[in-house]
Amino acid sequence: MEFGPHLMLAALEGAITAAILALTAVGLSLTFGVMRVVNVAHGEFFMLGAVAAWFISTTIGGHPAWGFIAAVVLAPLIIGLLAASADWLVLKRLDYDPERTIVATIGLLYIIQQGALIGFGPNAQPVEPPFSHRIALPWFEWTEAGFEMYYPWGLSTNSYKLFIIFAAAMLLLGLWLIMTRTKVGLVMRATQQDRDMATAFGIPVERIYALTFGLGAALAALGAVLIVPVQQAYYLMGHDPLLLSFIVVIIGGLGSLRGTVLAALLIGMSDGIISVFFSPTLAKIIATLLVAMVLVFRPQGLFGKGVH
């Protein structure tokens, strides 16, 4: 394959990474924005989503589409409830003190991860996609004969991968509508701006916190349900999404949803493209150092407006 088509394929893979990353990172950003809690266990909720998707689809059996539909509905619900109860049982009792919540979520990370190892086992398990059609992609070229469109050999994608991008975009749109057009969103934003004032106006802040924590985890789980037919469910798979989500949330400006989505696109696309052409380890080193530098020299993030 020539350079052009190769780049296009890399960009497509990057777009899938970006779509899933946007969902996961928006979940992290939401909990940080509203609750000021750094949830180190976020990646584990992602992993649980994938494991739940595998579990649901193997239990239901039949056509993979049924399992997929059930997983899309049930997995985020179960994991959201799990996260909300973790908030209720642990984080609430810590009064959301930053250091103690970090310690507690590190603890949750290991509990969930090792729990998955015991319940799910150390092997990676595949999940069948609900549908999958090979789609050949065209490539355009200006030659001496004029404009030409042809289908290079090997340049193809599959319909499910395109569906991931579409579905993630729809979900993000839905979340944006919830946050800006509904009462729940209004109440959440009010809590984010001023917790004490929100309490004074009779908003049940504790319940909003549990809801936010659950919603954040559900978004990560949803991202995992979407990606698991392309990847595989594995008990250590939460590590990379956690780190990348951190990177995205920081670059996008802590707590800013729009910045998070923009940063997810930037990081996801460049991760996809860089790791095709360079050593992935080197790409990760550069990305992590870049993030550290952003935090040091521009703590409000690249897209953020000002310090809170």
Next chain:
Amino acid sequence: MSDISRIHLLHAAMVVALVICWFVLPVYHAGNLARIMVFAIYAMGYNLLFGYTGLLSLGHALFFGAGMYGLGLAMHLGGVFAGPGILAGLITALVVSGVVGFLALRTSGVAFMIVTLMFAQAGYLTVLLFGTYTRGDEGFVLPQATRALMGIDLSDAQNRYFAALILFGIVLFFIGWLVRTPFGRCLVAIRENEERARMLGYDITRHKLIAVILSGTISGLSGAAYCLLFGSAQAAFAAVPYSIFPLLYVLLGGMGTTIGPFVGTLFMFYLIDWSGGNMMVAGVVLVALALFAPTGILGEIRRRFTPWLP
């Protein structure tokens, strides 16, 4: 008895008790104790920053790894002896913690934790990137013949135990002394109320930077000692869990106490060992500590019985 002589007595009693342990304990547990003392040095270094200065770092594995690879690579590739090797490890950790401290201290709170985490992650990945020299996850082994200091074979179990004990004792007395100096008092003042310490005219940034460098160098000493005494360096020692361990040890033992790090390391080591290396125990302990005992074992003892505890 004055508080200061009580503190000296406590530290001396602890060292004497550890000497006795070698002769009393079965070989297996004595071997464990050597390892625990090396990790307790790491925890004490971490405690200086977290417990006394109030800065929570999530990236101390970087300093531990810097010491480990500073010594390991100098001996493995450079072919130097153990003495210069230790020096190489200490200098590497000093330089790394100086750079990280200089940059990371421009942030505070959550940002500080994430910046240190990111630096440590970059360090871990760098070890993997130069896999040709570091052998990555697999690591490399220091040949037994090179692991000797002043003619003493450190791969021998007894020599190893007492070498670990001597280092542990030095660091214990150093920290016991440091936290009672005006400098140490100022670190505690920063932990308790940074703005107030600044108002009183202390140079906060300088104090914090020195705290990071001291803490990082002590952690590096522990990494170098581990590599020398146990003869291997692996990338896993620079990975995220090794940034979490000292936090766990210090929280369990009691942050801001001189012997808390050792107590925490001792308990946690046997707890993880007993559960067959299952990290779930670590997770449960972390959550339980955050919920019920934020001051740790020694913190509770100090609160209830012995307010003079250092």
